Amino acid sequence: MEQAELPSPPSPARLPWDFHPALTEERLRLCGRMLANARRDALAMARYEMGDDPWSVGCRAFAFGRNRLQRAASSGDYPWLEVLDDSAHFVFVIGGNGNGVPVRFYRGAADEPTERTLRRQEMEVQQLSLALGETEAEGLAFRLAVET
Template sequence: MTPWEHHPALSRDRLIAIAQLIVRGRNLALDRFDPDVGCTGWTLGCEAFAFQRHQIVRAAADTDWLEILNPTMQFVFTIGDVPARFYRGEPEDPNTRTLKQTFSELQQLSLFGADELVKLTAEPLYRFAVETDLDGSTTAITFVILGGEMPVLTWSIPLDEPVTKISPLWVEGSEGVELPAPSVGIPTKKKKDGTSD
């Protein structure tokens, strides 16, 4: 099963778009990392979280399917109606903090109708697992649906694929506008005395 078979809001393009925002935020934190001024793994982690969160918040302002439920340090956003969070770690081994469900997530999940999603678990948690290398760079992002403490569905997000916005080339009812023929010629130069060539 794929995430979009579980819930149609979790489309392939949307999951890739969120993953790319997470990668961009982490890369910005890595660009600023400088041990000579006191940066440590802890400061990198804090900045990576803040920058990733910022990328998603900025994108939500212009994206109709992306909304921020909780902008605090317990950051929760929605993809369509599905509440999601991200964490650094392996998809098969979520930590205790990752397994906590925030009030805004519970409230959002209570809005689902019985026919809206394919049931994998009673209270699903939707997470993006961000795996990193020793230097902090992103090696993989996996979309995870957790049931209890175990993943019930994982999907590795391809990070090298571009996301394209699909827009129609022709919109029904949009008629062209008739324009007069353009006047084409060499412009005349005016002399300083007001006469032209």
């Protein structure tokens, strides 16, 4: 009687620090906490009776999150945190000395990012290639999801 071959177990998902050592759990948690607190504050300030709606609150939450990360980066307390693009396509970098990993954030489910969420900016692609090498960076995008 022939024995059927057992399927090999699925490969474990790679964690961020498997891609680059600058993406430590501590740093990611800190950035995530800043973004979650910014969203919480934006929701607390919402005045629906004055005309706020989900869109205006979402814009405020994005602005608050961007501001928190910008202030943290410029404070000098987090030398591993930099801002790469402070436009509406806000991109921050974890890791320093021009070799850090570009990261963006969005509101939504972590396991269901949209195509728009995963779209990469040219500056982000260039920085990711510097950090990981062109081959390793191909198709990668690092995103922090703020789930509410």
